[in-house]
Amino acid sequence: MKRVDWQRTVLVLAAPTLAVVVAVLLSSIVLVVSGNSPLRTFESMLDFGIDPDSVIQILNKSTTYYLSALAVAIGFRMNLFNIGVDGQYRIAAFFAAVVGGWLALPGPLLIVVVILVAVAVGAFWAGIAAVLKVTRGVSEVISTIMLNVIGAGIVAYLIDPSRLGVLIGSQQVSTEPMPESAYLPGIPLGEGEVFGFILIALACGIGYWLLLGRTRFGFDLKATGLSETAAVASGVDVKRMILRAMLLSGGVAGLVGLPLLLGESHSYGQDFPAGFGFAGIAIALLGRNHPVGIAIGALLWSFLEQSSQILDLEGVPKEIVTIMQGITVLSVVIAYELVRRFSLAQQQRRVGAELRAAARSDEGAVP
């Protein structure tokens, strides 16, 4: 038993180690090929990345990415590919910002309302894809991608000053800014402060872990993802599970824009960033859908993005970091698959050995 656990630990650590080694190696090759020194590049990235200002940026970005990857991971757990996190968080953040700017409520209460609106809108937007899948069999991949575009269109239409938006200065269009009382306070760190929303993101991570790993709902979700036929035979209503999982995923996706909205921008402008949803897909893959893994993945992703900013000064094209991110995801996926196969083969061998031993000991006992 002890030996088994030890072996397990080695296997669990083998995959990420292998992935990191491969990713560093391949990235080095890319750097060498493009005429740069890998050592110097990594060194300057690291130096810049651990700069206190950078650390705050990295933590802030990680908060956003973490929520995005959690939303994606909920779907992944049951083989649902929610490609629509991007559209879901944007439309959710937009309506949350509209409500935050228009509703006259005491600050803390307003923050709660804004969060609830974001969750509801995100869930609703994902729910459209879920209903289409459950009733008409439309692949959620297709419908969520389309809903991304539709969502962006709706936001662009409604943000016009003649509708829900306001004109800020002479050029900038945005939603009505939220009152200062509804700014979510930051958490002081060194010279600056990080988004207060980081605590909510952490709570989401714990909630994810509890819900998916420790509850009946989580078991049904996992079972459906592993084998739909077995789940059905065990009494899981798969359609209802699809609906619930998509709503949950969309609800978490609704939170993705809030660290920025509540902690920094306080309104949804035309320049509200897009693309967090796609980063979330990569990070969920990196983190193997595990809440801690995703956290590490989000930190790594943000670190690479942040530290890439020094590269221009070093004369290294900063697009190299995009290549590194891609390589990392690929290495992780491949490394985990290799380790999974290896460990399954090993388990089978051990079961086989056990069987043979048992067969020898009770030869003839079987009629």
Add this chain to the structure above:
Amino acid sequence: MASAPTAEQPAASVGAPAVELRGITKRFPGVVANSDVDIVVRAGTVHAIVGENGAGKSTLMKILYGMQKPDEGSIAVNGRPAAFSSPADAIAAGIGMVHQHFMLADNLTVLENVVLGAEPGTLGRLDARAAGRRIREISDAYGLGVQPDRLVEELGVGDRQRIEILKVLYRGARILILDEPTAVLVPQEVDELFANLRELKAEGITVLFISHKLDEVLAVADEITVIRRGTTVATVRPDEVTARRLAELMVGGELPSPETRESTVRERVVLTVEALTVRSPDGRAVLDDVTLGIRAGEVLGIAGVEGNGQAELVEAIMGLRPAAAGRIVLADRDLTALDTRERREAGIGFIPEDRQRQGLLLEASLWENRILGHQTRPPNVSGPWINRDGARADTERIVREYDVRTPSIDVLASALSGGNQQKLIVGREMSGDPVLLLAAHPTRGVDVGAQAAIWDALRTARAEGLAVLLISADLDELIGLSDTIQVILRGRLVADADPRSVTPEELGSAMTGAGLAAGPAGRANPAGPANPAGPEAPDPAAPGGRGPTGTTGTGPPTSDRTAARPGEGEA
């Protein structure tokens, strides 16, 4: 069906062996799929290989087609030893396979489909004219009637099958393996296929025909090899056997070992199925007006050739398939409107036919598999939470009590052998005090040791008052374990049998539609015209002579059924 088997004499023994399989053995972890298989297929003949699902036919064909390597034994093709490591090797040796499920691209033409992967021409340019010419030549030579320019999507099932055959011939095959070719065909198409096969044979092609449909095999084959539990049990000629004899060879004619003789049947009816009808998506009744009852402590066995509605019966009772009409009542509670989970909670255990698809999460640990199907019940859960400790402790119990051979309960289910997976499922489904167990082929594909253990478990549970619906293709198992046997044919229960007196051959003949009364000894028990007694009253006059505690009268079910349907038989 097609013309009588004796209409044309096989090419006697003039054909030299085209394929010789000697001592083929193939083991998978914990299970032997094939052991010591010997088959000689003479050139220019149609050689049928029959056996129940899971008997090892497909493994054997995969070996012959190079998809799997045998652990022991030798293959010779046209007298030369052969060792295939991939289908390409088999094709090079002149062996081609027509799969049960067609592998055609719908939006390509027949010609394009046929040449796909073996395109003639130079420098990547397809020489369609040459290909078309060759396809027509082959089609004419073997009377296949294939038009190369049609789009595949416009063609029917029979045409598609001919394209598959042509595709294989186009690649130079002289030995064809047809895997359950009639499974997808309507009777008329079956006749056409058989005409094609005779044509192929006349042109010197050797055909290996895999099936479990005995009448078809008798109609088309020159020789028949029967496989049971992974090994060849006999090779016979169609003019020297009957369908009944073949069925007996297929399912085993020896005396039953899973014997349970003293009756434990109680008065209390546990399951009542009334006039249950289930329709396939195309509206056909796959289960037609089925009525049956099972009492506490009773094992009701359902005998039937596969595909006659057994699977649908089990799935309808489990709530996996909607009932078009009828009622399902479990111990006075109407289940008809409940979903699968509620039915499980009401006390139904379920050993599915396909354990890997329906019974297990292969990539989850054993203890997580313990929870499957019992997600709402202790010891697995407390409130909305999973109770890991409870589930783990109970998994340890199952592993111990049901002798699941595993190093730990943390290994993945896929690491276990088939027999141990099945023991885990049986243990799980016996947990939580079920009142009814649906057991579909509970020992299919498991090794002998696991089989004995599973039989023991079923017997013990029955003695404790469990009602069991047993579906099995293994007639020995069915006769040995059941208190009552009913025969299912084309979705209807057509006959009753008393397991104490019926023989596998009688049962086999009833399964093919000949009716039990036609059995040679005439010992079988047609249920008689009517059994007016209610479910609570055992029928003292039951034809099996079982007396007041008899189990032949299963209650209301027998009343609206005639035992033998002379009109339907064709054997």
